[in-house]
Amino acid sequence: MLTFSSPWLACLLLLPIVALLLPKHRTQLSAIRFSRFEQLASLSTHKPTQGAVVLRRLFWQRSLATLTYIALVIAAMRPIWLDEPFTRDKVGREMMVAVDLSGSMEARDFVDLKGDKTRRIDGVKSLLLDFLAQRASDRVGLIAFGDAAYLQAPFTEDKGALSLLLKEMDVRMAGAGTALGDAIGVAVNHFSHSDTDNKVLLLLTDGNDTSSEFPPLEAARYAAQQGIVIYPIAIGDPANVGEDSLDIEMLQQIADITYGQVFEAQDGEAFTQVYSIIETLEPQVFDSFTIRPEKQLYFWPLLIVLGLNLAALIMATWIAQRKRGKHE
Template sequence: MLENIQFAHPYFFWLLLALPIAAVWYFLKRKKETATLKISSLNGFKTKGSLLPKLKSLLFIVRLLALAFFIVALARPQTKNISSRSKTTKGIDIVMTIDVSSSMLSKDLQPNRLSALKDVAGEFIKERISDRIGLVVYSGESFTKTPITSDKSIVLNALRQVNYGVLEDGTAIGMGLATAVNRLKESKAKSKVIILLTDGVNNAGFIEPQTAAGLAIEFGIKVYTIGIGTNGMALTPVAYNMDGSFKYGLRDVEIDEDLLKNIAKETGGKYFRATNNKKLEEIYDEINKLEKTEVEEFKFTKYEEKFRPLVLLGLGLILVEFLLRNTLFRSFV
């Protein structure tokens, strides 16, 4: 209980030094307060010991205790309760643009590129507490999987449902980027970001990536680009088996890094290359650090004064001392 107590005016404790001085002065001068009568002999008097004269000194002790309580009350003991409330002062709208072409099923990341991405992107979404996030998927064409929303459960559920086969195969980088820009162009957020991920080269769609990048610049949208895939050869879907499953074969990993670097540079973003699962995690961690949401914290302090019981206790002791001095000890004053 006492560990939560603090004092607003602790300098009043210096007054406590006066109390032992007063006690010494009182006991040195106590005998002068009692009248004396000199007689030759006490043989003619019957004397009987009384306890009251010996207890008279307690009145002074009671008074000192009362003064001690008043001094502690002057120091203003109080408890402090701090509560805080946060307010987002700079929200960020983010659209994650994901390549879902068949090559995203390549096994150079475990268990494949698309599954590895979904795991890492899911953790990224969970950490963006104060931001709105949307999802765009693309291959031969593109569409909005989830408009920008602050409901992370909706975004995470939509991310889990992202799979190959919902669109015509291909890699329409320009289409994917343009769709993401379309989702953000009306945004009122102070910061607008697209995270564009691909594992190939633009080979489909009717919008050139450079054109889409120009639209992003026009609407003040920053684009972070990620090329996903190992260096060299990777086990990639090359054909279908009789049961409809993919047949895998080694193929060169081709990523148009020059294009991705230019898009990032022109829009004020940054290009990354994810060659394995760990590197992909590091990339999203870095983007998470680069795009920080500003949060203003308000602290509210509530003080509860604790001096009143001390004042009442001191007054009570003064009253007790007054009553005893004028009743029980009256004849000895």
């Protein structure tokens, strides 16, 4: 569909008509009466003609001037061609990722993809960076927890910002404890502002709760009431004891209460199971917006009249040279 950004400028097309209706402007010049004009004219080499000469444009000149004016007005009106509108949906999944930054996450019992043992927190960060790289269309939120839980990033599609936050995370940034239940509570509160049907919390932890004000199992029941599914991902060696121990039984209970599944990610390969589970979730429509492509056409009338004027100039120059050649 053709439309104009400034259609009111079409009024300028009436200006030439108004100009034609105005009276002609005539310039009067002083003249000298000379009684011996014929004798004076005979002494000169010029033949006298009538004194009033009216210059008139040829038809093609008038036509070109008219087309040029019309083209300039049309260009000023900024014609635009609008294509058919179409709707785009932002489709993906929303999930929250809670990362344990307690002191026990410093234990070196995580086997990376190269087969080397590294700190649990470094293993978590490497797994999550790879995870985010595969979630291009999903909206992911980030929680860090230690002695308390903190929302690091709300649901966002900006994986670059999330990756930067992950890289800057380190052990004991949120305290040395493990507030597992508080992390679940923060996730539940943030999901209350979301309209998604699939509410998923990935809980990456060493599984040994030490400092929660909200007991983990009670927090899990609260999450289940809100329709949130929790996938606990246990980092570390289950055989460890003491502060570095891994409470698989509690993580399993959290998963059962929320209809989730617990994973033991002692190495990089185990985390691929989480990818397959996430892929089974139904994508959600986050937002819809309508796009109507438009093409600017103002330059076409300008190009056309520019070409016509150049052609007329070349033609007039060629005719003038031919006439000059005949006289010579």
